[in-house]
Amino acid sequence: MAPKKTPKGKSGLFGVRQKPSGNFGVEFSEAGRRWWIDTYPSAHEAARAYDVAVWRAERPRSHLNFPEIESQAEAEMLVPQGINMKEIPTKKKTTKKPSVVVCAGETDEEAMARFSWEHPEYVQAELEYYWKREAEQKKGPKKEDEAGPSTVIPIESSSEEDWADFSEEEEEGCDDPEKEVLWAQFCSSDDEE
Template identity: 35%
Template sequence: MYETAHEAARAYDAAARRLGHPRSQMNFHDVWTHEHAEDLAPPPRLVTDVDKRHHKMLQRRLYHAVEDERLMAEWKMRFPEDVQAMRAFYVKRKAVRKASRVARRIDKAERRAFILAQEAGPKTISDNDDRWLDLFSSMPMSDTTVSAGSDSSD
């Protein structure tokens, strides 16, 4: 909804430009670029107070995003050594995470092999195999130890 037919026609031209329509389909032939069509089109009408608040919030977010981008570009130009240090940090962090994932996969495979060996029978694992420690380390201490003072009450 626009106040005048001229505003509506300008808004139509801006939308048609956005959709890639040729200039021959426009109402006004004095517009050569998409940006010029957007500049000449009237801003959309905000109907309710909720629409106005939402629009204002979006404008603030856009302003902050643009300002952040500008400041980051300036920081990169003024402090290239910080950018290199940051890149090196993330390369190292990626390598550490990859190594951690590989270690978890190996650990998982070893635990699976242990479980499969248990299902196959006790003869497949020797008594002094380190994998027994994994089995008992997950049990609470009260189940695996006997208190020394429990027999003294007799």
């Protein structure tokens, strides 16, 4: 039989590492995803829990800590508390946006032209951003901003001289007979006071 790959960690077992508390933690990875199984008091128990996860993932027997175990059912019986797999969220790889590098003897315009040729997706994203911004600006200002709020300006003059010009014009008459009646009632009410 070929020698087993040397597992990572000081425990000497696949997927098992000792925690600062003295217990042993079990971690399992499958197709780019990481799973936390549980913490066990001994490295032996932790290795058995890791083997159960290997059986469930249908990995080759060479990934087992105890390859002498013949079946998944037997492996699960050897871990009395069972396993509780929780997925560990992985950090999404963020791609670094390329920067414009100006080479010696190259003008800014030449560097920008080279960048737009090498990275058309960034140029397209920038154009879409400005198109959206321009469309929002074309919608126009809100009605409040357009006309401004209406304001009533009170007239503080109460002298009869200021009102004399207006009252004379009004008394000359009106084309509407209903308004004439209302005006007559209004003027008579002023005289009574």
